[in-house]
Amino acid sequence: MKKILMAGFEPFGQDKINPALEAVKILDGKQLNGGFIICCEVPVVRYKAVDVVMEAVKKHQPDIVISIGQAAGRAEITPERIAINIDDYRIPDNEGNQVIDEAIFDNGPAAYFSTLPIKAMVESLQLKNIPAQVSNTAGSFVCNHLFYGLQHRLVGTNIPHGFVHIPLLPEQVKDSNQPSMPLMMIVEGLAILAQAALENKQDKVIGGGTIC
Amino acid sequence: MKKILMAGFEPFGQDKINPALEAVKILDGKQLNGGFIICCEVPVVRYKAVDVVMEAVKKHQPDIVISIGQAAGRAEITPERIAINIDDYRIPDNEGNQVIDEAIFDNGPAAYFSTLPIKAMVESLQLKNIPAQVSNTAGSFVCNHLFYGLQHRLVGTNIPHGFVHIPLLPEQVKDSNQPSMPLMMIVEGLAILAQAALENKQDKVIGGGTIC
Amino acid sequence: MKKILMAGFEPFGQDKINPALEAVKILDGKQLNGGFIICCEVPVVRYKAVDVVMEAVKKHQPDIVISIGQAAGRAEITPERIAINIDDYRIPDNEGNQVIDEAIFDNGPAAYFSTLPIKAMVESLQLKNIPAQVSNTAGSFVCNHLFYGLQHRLVGTNIPHGFVHIPLLPEQVKDSNQPSMPLMMIVEGLAILAQAALENKQDKVIGGGTIC
Amino acid sequence: MKKILMAGFEPFGQDKINPALEAVKILDGKQLNGGFIICCEVPVVRYKAVDVVMEAVKKHQPDIVISIGQAAGRAEITPERIAINIDDYRIPDNEGNQVIDEAIFDNGPAAYFSTLPIKAMVESLQLKNIPAQVSNTAGSFVCNHLFYGLQHRLVGTNIPHGFVHIPLLPEQVKDSNQPSMPLMMIVEGLAILAQAALENKQDKVIGGGTIC
Numbered sequence: 001m002k003k004i005l006m007a008g009f010e011p012f013g014q015d016k017i018n019p020a021l022e023a024v025k026i027l028d029g030k031q032l033n034g035g036f037i038i039c040c041e042v043p044v045v046r047y048k049a050v051d052v053v054m055e056a057v058k059k060h061q062p063d064i065v066i067s068i069g070q071a072a073g074r075a076e077i078t079p080e081r082i083a084i085n086i087d088d089y090r091i092p093d094n095e096g097n098q099v100i101d102e103a104i105f106d107n108g109p110a111a112y113f114s115t116l117p118i119k120a121m122v123e124s125l126q127l128k129n130i131p132a133q134v135s136n137t138a139g140s141f142v143c144n145h146l147f148y149g150l151q152h153r154l155v156g157t158n159i160p161h162g163f164v165h166i167p168l169l170p171e172q173v174k175d176s177n178q179p180s181m182p183l184m185m186i187v188e189g190l191a192i193l194a195q196a197a198l199e200n201k202q203d204k205v206i207g208g209g210t211i212c
Numbered sequence: 213m214k215k216i217l218m219a220g221f222e223p224f225g226q227d228k229i230n231p232a233l234e235a236v237k238i239l240d241g242k243q244l245n246g247g248f249i250i251c252c253e254v255p256v257v258r259y260k261a262v263d264v265v266m267e268a269v270k271k272h273q274p275d276i277v278i279s280i281g282q283a284a285g286r287a288e289i290t291p292e293r294i295a296i297n298i299d300d301y302r303i304p305d306n307e308g309n310q311v312i313d314e315a316i317f318d319n320g321p322a323a324y325f326s327t328l329p330i331k332a333m334v335e336s337l338q339l340k341n342i343p344a345q346v347s348n349t350a351g352s353f354v355c356n357h358l359f360y361g362l363q364h365r366l367v368g369t370n371i372p373h374g375f376v377h378i379p380l381l382p383e384q385v386k387d388s389n390q391p392s393m394p395l396m397m398i399v400e401g402l403a404i405l406a407q408a409a410l411e412n413k414q415d416k417v418i419g420g421g422t423i424c
Numbered sequence: 425m426k427k428i429l430m431a432g433f434e435p436f437g438q439d440k441i442n443p444a445l446e447a448v449k450i451l452d453g454k455q456l457n458g459g460f461i462i463c464c465e466v467p468v469v470r471y472k473a474v475d476v477v478m479e480a481v482k483k484h485q486p487d488i489v490i491s492i493g494q495a496a497g498r499a500e501i502t503p504e505r506i507a508i509n510i511d512d513y514r515i516p517d518n519e520g521n522q523v524i525d526e527a528i529f530d531n532g533p534a535a536y537f538s539t540l541p542i543k544a545m546v547e548s549l550q551l552k553n554i555p556a557q558v559s560n561t562a563g564s565f566v567c568n569h570l571f572y573g574l575q576h577r578l579v580g581t582n583i584p585h586g587f588v589h590i591p592l593l594p595e596q597v598k599d600s601n602q603p604s605m606p607l608m609m610i611v612e613g614l615a616i617l618a619q620a621a622l623e624n625k626q627d628k629v630i631g632g633g634t635i636c
Numbered sequence: 637m638k639k640i641l642m643a644g645f646e647p648f649g650q651d652k653i654n655p656a657l658e659a660v661k662i663l664d665g666k667q668l669n670g671g672f673i674i675c676c677e678v679p680v681v682r683y684k685a686v687d688v689v690m691e692a693v694k695k696h697q698p699d700i701v702i703s704i705g706q707a708a709g710r711a712e713i714t715p716e717r718i719a720i721n722i723d724d725y726r727i728p729d730n731e732g733n734q735v736i737d738e739a740i741f742d743n744g745p746a747a748y749f750s751t752l753p754i755k756a757m758v759e760s761l762q763l764k765n766i767p768a769q770v771s772n773t774a775g776s777f778v779c780n781h782l783f784y785g786l787q788h789r790l791v792g793t794n795i796p797h798g799f800v801h802i803p804l805l806p807e808q809v810k811d812s813n814q815p816s817m818p819l820m821m822i823v824e825g826l827a828i829l830a831q832a833a834l835e836n837k838q839d840k841v842i843g844g845g846t847i848c
Contacts, residue, residue, distance in 0.1 A: 071848040075391045082720050084747060084772070088845030100843050111720060111747030129383035131392055136720070137773035139848035165848055171341035179287045179391035180343055207736050209724030212707040212775035212801055283636040296506050296535060296560070300633030312631050323508060323535030348508070349561035351636035377636055419524050421512030424495040424563035424589055499815045553807035555816055595765035603711045603815035604767055
């Protein structure tokens with residue numbers, strides 16, 4: 001039985017709830033075909049976010065790590081392709097840090113690609129009629145920070161890791177005409193993509209590019 | 213026990229499926245508090261759409277009629293405020309009619325307001341965390357045509373009627389970054405707003421305007 | 425020489441500027457082929473807006489009246505098709521009135537169609553590469569109020585009137601990824617559509633519908 | 637007098653025109669304060685695009701290189717922050733190449749940051765009321781390919797380079813409700829950002845991040 005550590009962010013900014021945390025809590029202990037999910041709550045605080053997940057990695061010795069965050073304005077579950085070595089925060093994180101154009105790790109490369117099979121994950125979601133698409137930017141806030149930080153810390157471990165953005169919940173958008181996705185559909189989607197991560201050590205060669 | 217006739221459109225244009233029809237089929241016979249739903253399939257053909265629903269009205273003698281259509285690009289269930297006396301079809305209907313700026317009924321008024329409690333319907337949806345908003349335009353295709361045509365034919369009957377647009381299904385948008393809503397959430401939403409229609413003979417005074 | 429009265433709204437809400445007013449001020453006295461433009465500043469206040477334009481109508485005796493307002497979120501110049509008999513204000517007007525679902529004129533019809541040649545106006549703009557499209561909703565705030573109020577007051581006068589929404593200015597959107605249009609393009613566009621209004625007593629039969 | 641080489645893409649896909657090429661042609665020879673612009677036409681073909689600009693670099697010995705491409709759907713001039721080492725083409729390039737998830741240079745790093753002062757460029761545009769914003773993704777088509785390829789080839793030269801996406805022209809969007817920007821505003825914007833590149837060897841520390 002393989003272990004998948006699924007790390008979900010707590011609420012931040014104006015929001016009282018974060019679908020990432022709600023979803024991973026529900027998935028804690030979930031049995032997959034050949035593995036199961038362990039959940040981890042992540043603070044929206046630079047560096048501390050990375051430390052908290054790395055402690056969970058040491059404790060649980062997972063085979064795969066998947067980090068989850070919310071993405072206002074997106075209608076689909078979007079596995080991220082790349083993490084970039086920059087912190088440029090439009091709003092403060094949950095401990096008040098608001099930095100501009102600082103490297104996350106001074107000695108780190110400009111970027112890391114996801115080591116999850118993102119095309120296979122998107123394909124498996126679409127086959128179940130759950131909207132999904134590859135994203136080429138995780139932004140420049142704590143989501144990207146955690147994505148980059150974990151890729152950096154996990155170098156040399158052979159543990160695949162990547163970041164997945166999910167839409168807001170219906171209750172977060174109500175009358176604003178922003179897209180949303182019900183919690184149970186997000187939960188089902190995360191289980192499906194975790195299964196795809198278990199089954200695809202190599203990603204599939206499927207088109208998923210964007211013009212710009 | 214009151215009867216609510218719920219009329220859902222068949223597929224049109226490029227689509228093989230229409231969430232309106234799928235949802236009303238599931239809701240056929242559904243028990244509400246003080247009433248039940250009868251479903252009716254509507255062709256996407258001018259005038260014929262109105263005739264088909266009016267035949268169902270004669271047959272079933274409903275207390276309330278709610279027409280349902282899909283709205284690509286919308287993230288929310290949107291009860292329509294007003295039907296306008298114009299056919300201006302960007303694409304042909306399902307019998308090839310493509311007309312420009314023709315009145316639906318030459319002797320009809322410029323518009324009819326919905327006679328459903330649209331604000332109460334939106335409120336009841338939002339309370340259950342289903343994205344909803346009043347819409348001020350049902351477009352100028354067969355959805356608006358049916359809405360206007362039924363308001364016109366039902367004048368003098370005391371049967372409240374209105375039109376509700378629903379989002380596309382996840383399987384209709386897959387990788388296009390358009391908003392969607394799962395079928396079961398649409399079904400639940402339509403049952404909730406039908407219940408609100410049963411319970412509110414007068415609409416509630418709740419803000420739901422748009423600047424433009 | 426025919427007279428075109430062009431009425432532009434003052435700023436409202438959070439905005440310090442309104443492109444509608446800026447544009448009509450520049451167009452005041454503008455010579456067209458067979459006519460010229462007279463500008464009129466309109467307060468964003470229910471009923472008062474209508475009264476101010478009707479006073480200008482009495483004073484100038486125009487042949488055509490065109491009202492102009494800003495539309496946040498729109499990328500194109502959008503002649504409106506229809507005005508509806510409802511005030512439903514999401515924000516207060518400039519004298520603090522914030523009403524919900526009140527008729528503008530209790531004895532008025534549900535709606536009035538624009539009496540301007542909206543399809544010919546859109547065509548003439550597109551031929552000059554200025555983004556344009558017919559809109560089927562002027563919202564439910566003071567823009568729609570003025571549109572409806574003037575159609576109602578001008579009944580029986582044979583003076584064509586309609587409402588045109590224009591995009592925000594670049595300086596109003598700066599870093600928000602909302603669409604905008606430069607002031608000089610708006611000014612050119614309004615002169616082009618005024619010319620089209622002069623030249624087309626009957627509108628052209630050109631498709632310009634929307635599905636929903 | 638410093639030389640700024642400005643490289644603009646030819647049309648591709650369904651388009652007969654590319655605002656990038658139109659704008660740089662107009663800017664060819666343009667005098668700035670302390671420099672002037674040399675224009676270069678770039679084929680939308682992988683590797684060949686990079687080769688063509690590198691030949692122009694050898695010929696003209698510029699002090700700064702700025703590459704320009706169109707971005708459908710964007711309302712603003714968007715200097716790109718980062719180029720990524722991947723080709724994932726949703727459509728074929730102009731010689732029919734359509735590759736999936738291939739590295740651009742096998743021995744290259746995952747990404748290069750722009751070496752232009754992107755925050756100073758955005759600030760100088762916004763001060764002139766031209767919509768502008770930093771972008772965190774140049775996509776995965778030939779725009780990103782050229783951006784990455786030139787950063788890779790220019791390593792060790794001390795020539796700053798970066799990529800700037802510009803909106804479509806009004807004539808490309810006409811009735812589609814997509815954002816656009818007039819050619820003369822794009823031309824003015826590119827001259828302004830070229831001037832900012834001349835004047836800011838170090839970028840300014842100004843917030844310009846995105847949440848996701």
